[in-house]
Amino acid sequence: MKNILCVKWGDKYSTEYVEKLKQQIEKHCSYDFNFYCLTDKPEKEYDLRLPQSWDKYFIPNRFWAYRKLYMFNETLFSNMQGEEFLFFDLDVVFHNSIDYFFELEMNKPWIVRGWWNDLEHCKRNYNKGISPLINSSVIRWNKGQLKNIYHHVNDNAEYIFFTYKTIDNYFNRVWYDIENDESKKFNLFEKNKIYSWYKGNIFPEDMEKRVLRKDHIVCLFNNNTIEDDKAIEEVWKQNV
Amino acid sequence: MEAERLACWFNSLALCKERYPFLADRLDVSLTLQHAEGKLWIKEKLYDLGMHFDNTIIIGGWYCQYLAYALSDYTDYMCNYEIDPDAVKISKTFNRYQKEKFTSLQKDLGIQDLDGNHLKQGDIELIVNTSCEHMYPMKHMRRKIFEQIMDTPLCVLQSTDEDKYEDHINCVQSPEELAEQAGINNAYYMGTKVLNNGMKRFMVIGR
Numbered sequence: 001m002k003n004i005l006c007v008k009w010g011d012k013y014s015t016e017y018v019e020k021l022k023q024q025i026e027k028h029c030s031y032d033f034n035f036y037c038l039t040d041k042p043e044k045e046y047d048l049r050l051p052q053s054w055d056k057y058f059i060p061n062r063f064w065a066y067r068k069l070y071m072f073n074e075t076l077f078s079n080m081q082g083e084e085f086l087f088f089d090l091d092v093v094f095h096n097s098i099d100y101f102f103e104l105e106m107n108k109p110w111i112v113r114g115w116w117n118d119l120e121h122c123k124r125n126y127n128k129g130i131s132p133l134i135n136s137s138v139i140r141w142n143k144g145q146l147k148n149i150y151h152h153v154n155d156n157a158e159y160i161f162f163t164y165k166t167i168d169n170y171f172n173r174v175w176y177d178i179e180n181d182e183s184k185k186f187n188l189f190e191k192n193k194i195y196s197w198y199k200g201n202i203f204p205e206d207m208e209k210r211v212l213r214k215d216h217i218v219c220l221f222n223n224n225t226i227e228d229d230k231a232i233e234e235v236w237k238q239n240v
Numbered sequence: 241m242e243a244e245r246l247a248c249w250f251n252s253l254a255l256c257k258e259r260y261p262f263l264a265d266r267l268d269v270s271l272t273l274q275h276a277e278g279k280l281w282i283k284e285k286l287y288d289l290g291m292h293f294d295n296t297i298i299i300g301g302w303y304c305q306y307l308a309y310a311l312s313d314y315t316d317y318m319c320n321y322e323i324d325p326d327a328v329k330i331s332k333t334f335n336r337y338q339k340e341k342f343t344s345l346q347k348d349l350g351i352q353d354l355d356g357n358h359l360k361q362g363d364i365e366l367i368v369n370t371s372c373e374h375m376y377p378m379k380h381m382r383r384k385i386f387e388q389i390m391d392t393p394l395c396v397l398q399s400t401d402e403d404k405y406e407d408h409i410n411c412v413q414s415p416e417e418l419a420e421q422a423g424i425n426n427a428y429y430m431g432t433k434v435l436n437n438g439m440k441r442f443m444v445i446g447r
Binding site for chain 1: 260262263266300302322323324325326327348350351374375376380406407409410
């Protein structure tokens with residue numbers, strides 16, 4: 001069985017985001033799937049409670065979104081059966097079928113490489129731990145493929161929570177080789193599948209911001225301005 | 241040797257600016273007076289201690305021009321463990337004049353082990369980290385290194401209280417705090433220096 005997941009904690013996103021994501025998946029996925037929301041406040045039938053074991057390591061403004069990493073240890077969620085896993089952030093919009101994500105060669109898990117990033121800018125900021133090329137808004141893996149990341153964080157929690165500003169920085173430094181896209185842990189979703197609402201699509205040739213690209217699969221609204229909230233609501237109206 | 245070093249540095253600066261134009265301003269910054277002051281302070285204190293080391297770990301040495309020069313008379317071999325792949329290449333370029341005793345590797349010693357080839361160069365007798373403000377307290381790395389070599393090398397550590405930079409994630413207020421963070425119980429030297437740009441640097445040498 002295919003499992004499609006999201007993670008929700010705190011008050012940044014309302015349950016409406018979860019519902020809209022689920023509705024979009026139902027519209028754009030032709031495979032049978034289970035939908036789960038890993039959350040600190042389980043309410044719905046699809047909600048699974050997030051563990052809290054790493055909360056004690058959290059330092060404000062460091063290692064943002066660490067709760068997403070619990071999902072890499074599938075055994076923490078006994079209801080979650082099956083081999084195939086696909087994760088989406090809550091603030092995404094689908095334009096086309098997401099079947100693509102279940103038709104990939106799974107020799108390695110897949111993650112977003114932000115093609116909209118200027119590589120030289122990312123390299124300049126590499127040792128500052130900012131401007132990661134890797135973006136964890138969409139991740140596709142088979143059961144067990146990312147368990148070593150869970151264990152790596154678990155075994156080095158104090159150091160990792162102190163060192164990295166976000167989990168994307170952690171992925172960027174530890175599990176990705178900025179010198180060689182082909183190496184290390186992840187495959188990277190190809191260009192023109194996933195783009196960023198507030199950053200663009202591909203650097204430098206297609207960088208228009210805050211436009212919809214309806215020939216792509218996923219738009220990431222990975223920002224939280226009021227304007228972006230309005231934009232995502234507008235797209236939901238058209239899309240769901 | 242001095243002439244060879246200077247020629248190498250001038251040549252390397254031009255070469256690296258050509259290869260990494262997006263790092264041109266960083267290269268300039270790495271050679272400023274305040275960087276020289278901080279590293280030559282180590283040279284002065286190691287001279288006072290009168291010690292010589294087989295093999296040295298440099299943690300986060302960045303482009304490592306002044307630092308590798310400062311250590312050169314006091315160690316037979318040194319390896320700069322850097323997280324930034326461009327810094328690894330640039331530090332090797334600047335240290336071609338002493339390539340028989342200097343290397344650089346992309347590793348984060350907070351979560352990765354020492355390099356096997358580096359360990360073959362001799363007993364690790366010195367750990368140098370002049371960028372403690374950029375990383376987790378050194379007690380952790382010292383413990384990890386101890387677990388690998390079963391020894392407690394002398395440490396030379398520098399940090400600052402300057403917290404206006406985003407990547408200064410672990411500033412300290414004094415050399416005593418730096419020593420405490422690193423678990424240094426036996427300090428041979430602790431001091432403070434105000435650099436040319438006004439930044440206060442703290443240094444601790446000890447075990």
